[in-house]
Amino acid sequence: MAREFTSVGVVGLGTMGAGIVEVFARNGIDVVAVEISAAAVERGRATLTGSTDRAVAKGKLAEADRDALLARVDWQVGLDALHSVDLVIEAVPEHLDLKQRIFAELDRVCKPEAILATNTSSLSVTEISVATTRPNQVIGIHFFNPAPIMKLVEVVRTVVTSADVVADVEALCERLGKVDVTISDRAGFIANALLFGYLNHAVSMFESRYATREDIDAAMKLGCGLPMGPLALMDLIGLDTAYEILDTMYRRGGRDRRHAPVPLIKQMVTAGLLGRKSGRGFYTYERPGSPVVVPDEHTPVTTGGALADGARATAKVGIVGSGTMATGIIEVFAKAGYEVISVTRGAEKSAKVCEAVKTSLNKGVVRGKLSEEDRDAALGRVTWSATLDHLADVDLVVEAVVEELSVKKALFASLDEICKPGVVLATTTSSLPVIDVAMATQRPADVIGLHFFNPAPIMPLVEIVQTIRTSAETSATARAVCAALGKTGVVCGDRSGFIVNALLFPYLNDAVKMLEASYSTADDIDYAMKLGCGYPMGPFELLDVVGLDVSLAIQRELYLELREPGFAPAPLLEHLVTAGYLGRKSGRGFRDHTKR
Numbered sequence: 045m046a047r048e049f050t051s052v053g054v055v056g057l058g059t060m061g062a063g064i065v066e067v068f069a070r071n072g073i074d075v076v077a078v079e080i081s082a083a084a085v086e087r088g089r090a091t092l093t094g095s096t097d098r099a100v101a102k103g104k105l106a107e108a109d110r111d112a113l114l115a116r117v118d119w120q121v122g123l124d125a126l127h128s129v130d131l132v133i134e135a136v137p138e139h140l141d142l143k144q145r146i147f148a149e150l151d152r153v154c155k156p157e158a159i160l161a162t163n164t165s166s167l168s169v170t171e172i173s174v175a176t177t178r179p180n181q182v183i184g185i186h187f188f189n190p191a192p193i194m195k196l197v198e199v200v201r202t203v204v205t206s207a208d209v210v211a212d213v214e215a216l217c218e219r220l221g222k223v224d225v226t227i228s229d230r231a232g233f234i235a236n237a238l239l240f241g242y243l244n245h246a247v248s249m250f251e252s253r254y255a256t257r258e259d260i261d262a263a264m265k266l267g268c269g270l271p272m273g274p275l276a277l278m279d280l281i282g283l284d285t286a287y288e289i290l291d292t293m294y295r296r297g298g299r300d301r302r303h304a305p306v307p308l309i310k311q312m313v314t315a316g317l318l319g320r321k322s323g324r325g326f327y328t329y330e331r332p333g334s335p336v337v338v339p340d341e342h343t344p345v346t347t348g349g350a351l352a353d354g355a356r357a358t359a360k361v362g363i364v365g366s367g368t369m370a371t372g373i374i375e376v377f378a379k380a381g382y383e384v385i386s387v388t389r390g391a392e393k394s395a396k397v398c399e400a401v402k403t404s405l406n407k408g409v410v411r412g413k414l415s416e417e418d419r420d421a422a423l424g425r426v427t428w429s430a431t432l433d434h435l436a437d438v439d440l441v442v443e444a445v446v447e448e449l450s451v452k453k454a455l456f457a458s459l460d461e462i463c464k465p466g467v468v469l470a471t472t473t474s475s476l477p478v479i480d481v482a483m484a485t486q487r488p489a490d491v492i493g494l495h496f497f498n499p500a501p502i503m504p505l506v507e508i509v510q511t512i513r514t515s516a517e518t519s520a521t522a523r524a525v526c527a528a529l530g531k532t533g534v535v536c537g538d539r540s541g542f543i544v545n546a547l548l549f550p551y552l553n554d555a556v557k558m559l560e561a562s563y564s565t566a567d568d569i570d571y572a573m574k575l576g577c578g579y580p581m582g583p584f585e586l587l588d589v590v591g592l593d594v595s596l597a598i599q600r601e602l603y604l605e606l607r608e609p610g611f612a613p614a615p616l617l618e619h620l621v622t623a624g625y626l627g628r629k630s631g632r633g634f635r636d637h638t639k640r
């Protein structure tokens with residue numbers, strides 16, 4: 045017979061524990077909430093009251109329901125209060141010895157049939173379980189932060205966990221309105237194994253001043269549609285907890301250097317900069333525990349639309365190319381009021397591009413996003429040409445031709461001869477070194493990368509790629525242009541993958557490796573990232589959309605430039621590409637898209 049869970053215990057009422065208490069109490073289950081001291085109990089109680097009061101204020105919870113919810117919680121100091129609960133979830137700091145001590149104590153205190161669960165993110169559930177005399181009743185129940193909101197629960201079964209315990213916990217998750225994925229005991233399970241290498245990499249970008257915290261976070265939010273940027277997420281998780289998770293994953297997960305905590309994290313923990321919970325981490329918060337970011341000495345000064353730091357005035361723009369990106373970029377500039385000269389390799393191509401721009405603008409009209417007058421005005425601003433000579437007096441050139449270095453270099457050499465002095469020459473390359481293109485001209489200081497995302501009229505992000513030769517004036521001009529286009533420009537250095545691809549593709553590659561190792565299924569991995577981390581698409585959905593060949597090419601570039609062993613493309617990805625399984629475009633990738 046399935047177990048009835050009428051009362052549960054939660055041990056540790058910090059970031060996770062307080063949220064877990066709320067999840068149970070909201071679903072009609074009595075909770076004994078335990079902490080180490082009266083002050084810590086009060087902190088946990090304040091977190092729950094704050095959260096439920098906010099829900100009432102937002103009209104998401106009736107006052108009477110809040111009162112009933114709070115009445116279900118029995119706040120206690122010390123584990124002895126857990127003698128008659130049916131299940132305990134432990135959520136104390138991520139230290140094996142501490143957890144083992146607590147489990148030994150729980151084993152002594154709790155009734156024999158009680159299930160003992162840990163919310164650990166990275167420690168071995170098996171090692172925790174052997175501190176008890178009932179390892180078959182020990183299981184991992186890994187909630188995601190914030191527990192009341194995130195739908196996913198990873199249920200971690202060890203080799204000795206009883207099948208009925210697993211089944212009962214799965215049924216409990218369902219009762220709590222959660223989606224569970226059941227997996228075996230491996231460092232980081234699904235979500236953290238895929239997440240923490242990415243978070244650590246983002247911290248290393250920040251530490252090496254590759255980009256600012258705001259730009260790294262904006263890049264991942266706007267470029268990938270993530271609910272928050274990696275540094276803001278580190279602050280939410282807590283830097284002390286993140287450090288422990290990375291450290292354990294490094295030691296348990298095959299000493300992958302990408303999990304060795306970036307030194308800055310340890311320094312911040314030592315300095316008490318733990319993230320939201322201490323009021324300061326990568327960002328500064330209104331007060332400890334508050335989600336509200338307040339300006340500090342690192343907050344960039346906005347210029348309110350004025351031309352910043354000696355940016356050059358830009359009115360006339362040349363756009364070279366006739367593909368998807370060029371077409372989108374023409375539309376973006378024309379809509380923003382720039383005079384545009386489109387240069388393609390012939391009248392036929394120009395006619396095609398012109399048609400594509402018209403079709404896209406018409407869609408805007410049909411959807412009520414653009415008036416007919418504005419559409420006509422935008423089209424009227426574009427001149428169609430098949431010769432670069434017409435770019436002699438433009439202020440900015442955006443190159444969006446084929447992704448081949450020799451072609452781009454030849455084009456930049458020609459632009460160098462044709463264009464007037466002072467023009468900004470930009471390349472939209474997504475994988476080639478901008479400096480190679482810059483050095484094809486006699487004016488590398490004027491050359492910069494403007495990496496638009498596809499589809500350019502919709503995606504709000506542009507990566508502004510500065511080489512070691514780019515002048516401050518050129519960079520300021522690029523930033524001013526992005527602002528005038530209504531795009532968020534993020535500034536970064538000239539390294540493979542810039543910000544977004546460098547952070548995104550290794551994560552996708554890791555998901556393929558996880559699938560290849562048969563740790564989980566494509567469906568469960570996709571669920572884990574969507575429901576546990578709020579990603580708009582799971583890694584396999586995204587790989588099929590982006591194209592497996594494109595993903596493999598980007599991953600190879602990253603590997604070749606950085607020589608990071610963990611970046612080596614997953615053999616399964618290579619095999620699928622070889623087999624012609626390229627994703628949606630070929631009808632089959634990780635999934636079969638030919639069936640409806």
Ligand SMILES: NC(=O)c1ccc[n+]([C@@H]2O[C@H](COP(=O)([O-])OP(=O)(O)OC[C@H]3O[C@@H](n4cnc5c(N)ncnc54)[C@H](O)[C@@H]3O)[C@@H](O)[C@H]2O)c1
Nearest residue numbers: 056057058059060079080135136137138164165189281285
């Ligand atoms: N922070 C996250 O985003 C996140 C997400 C999922 C899982 N986890 C996991 O949840 C667990 C807790 O992490 P957290 O971020 O909530 O930590 P936290 O530091 O915010 O909270 C831990 C709490 O445990 C209490 N505690 C310490 N020793 C205790 C004891 N002997 N008895 C009772 N309470 C004790 C502390 O007073 C503190 O309030 C860790 O295993 C972590 O890996 C964290």
